[in-house]
Amino acid sequence: MPLRIGYVREHFSSPLLQFAEVDGGKTFELVECPSGTGQLIGRLEKDEIDVAIALTDPLIAGIVKGSTAYKLVGSYVTSPLNWAVITGKSSKYNNIDDLKGTTIGISRPGSGSQTMALVMALQQNWEPKDVDFKVNNDIRGLVDSVNDGSTSAFMWEWFTTKPYQDAGEVRFIGSVPTPWASWMIAAHPERASADALKAFLSGLSTYVRDFDSPDKRKEADVEFIHKAFGYPKDDIIACIQAWLKTVSYTDDCAKVAASVVTTTMKTLKEAGVIPDTKELGVLVNEEVAKIH
Template identity: 35%
Template sequence: MIEKDRVAYTTQRLHDGKKAEIQAVLAVNNKDIMKLRIGVVPEHFSSPVFIYDQQGKFQARGVDVEVVICEAGTGDMVKRLQQGDLDLAFCVTEGLTTAVANDPRPIRMVGTYVTSPLCWSVSTGFHSAHQGLDTLRNGTIGISRFGSGSHIMALYMADQHQWPKTRSDETTGADIEDTQERQGLQFRVLHNLPGLAQAAEKGEVDAFLWEVFTTKHLYKSQQLRPIGQVVPPWSSFTIGARVHQLLDNPEGQLAVRRFLEVLNEAVQEFLAGMTQETKDNNGSEALPPSLRFLMERFHYSQADALAWFKTVRYPSDVRDISRQELGQCIRILRNTGAIHNPDQTEDHLVDSQVAHWI
């Protein structure tokens, strides 16, 4: 990071005049911003990060990042954060909320990545007898891993349908794997989308939940068939960061703040790139750059890419977290049995020195 950029950034962050923050920033003023390992899912939501990383724009703006693709999703990213193998991760909100509420020591929330709710499609094998969600009661649901969005949203689905629990020993100290039978469901860990799809096609699981646009190609190939959707009342993705040697020290906090500021730029450029007029080398109209990226990277048709774009909302500032929404998420997930810690509130989950309450 060149000196004039560091000075400009320092000046910007000292607007509130807090003595502690001044000292923290000055303490690292002459140090380079630390390298951050960022966990993301290999899905269209991650496009702003992929584009900025591909074009070298994070580094050009003074942020040193390593983008780590986590095919197993939120459960895997949470584990990597807890173990210190990742510094930040973009997790589905229900998975990150559950993990931090059950044990807030290794991870805190530092922002919101996608504000629109995630539409979870419930899929079964193409030749399955299941025609709707009602027949899934007491069935076997495929999940990527315990604590993942596919697991927690299955619990949410069962709770929404008021399926009776098959046992009554709901101790508050239970581990999340102990929800195995608490909502009238059995779970089978299958790691990723290919594993889930194969098991559903063979009838080894009754169904599984996954993001609708990511699953759509499996419906077109008639490997799977959709039988319903589950849409929770909270944001799709929130941003988690490890505490040890990152959020618990001034240099780490500065690096996270700087990354989130540059991430805001990446998001806004991606949104603008979905609609801007573009010409090719011959002067003819060409696809907008972000739309072209979606189609090439994820093999989406133009219609599917545009259909997804109509449904998604990114925040104007990724550092914002809604106190009301997070509180509602905690209450609902505690009721499903996913969160077993009765004492945690939204203040325990969020690093307010980095994130902004709204």
């Protein structure tokens, strides 16, 4: 039975999409999760997917808080994720300081949009009472909420959201890069066998290395993203090229960096996202992943 791979259809997923085109559903099938990591974790818990390619911080927070639906089995994107702080086109908010004591929009509880808002609050030295949250499910709901005034702002990946800013629907008033490598891979510890996971991670590594190569970055990657996501090429090509200059992928999707896991836990604890930290063996499936 093919592995069910949960993912978010964003430009980060390009190597995965290229792998899926060639595999043709023989060894895995893709399950799109447009609401992001909160939805991915929920689908792991509900037996709707076996593997999730998702944001590092919510994955780690979920395990520390007690989820047994998955463990970390690998890495994906090793560069930080640049989260834009986004408000309505006509709102009164002009910088991050203005958001203290307001309601921040998030996609789902436990999502990256929530954990990073708490990290932002930590960086601003705000108290827990200085930030509240409202669930708006997806990017469309978040954009609508900052424009109807039900939320002050939300946080989402910079380049994914930039078309909304370019269209005049929202304004960017700041950014908060993650202090950790941004994307990891998690899998249910029983539904996905070690052999199947190792084969999937090995195959994905091949496509990741190819996509991440200097030669492919010059033209082929831009063309693929343009076609796969339907972006208007004349409007988005410069944005894609700028993103490619900032992003880096792992050379082996089956590797997990101990420093990334421990740094993320430390920061999440300081931000009040998790109550404590855990031993590395609690978070990582060492039968599959190579810890370094």
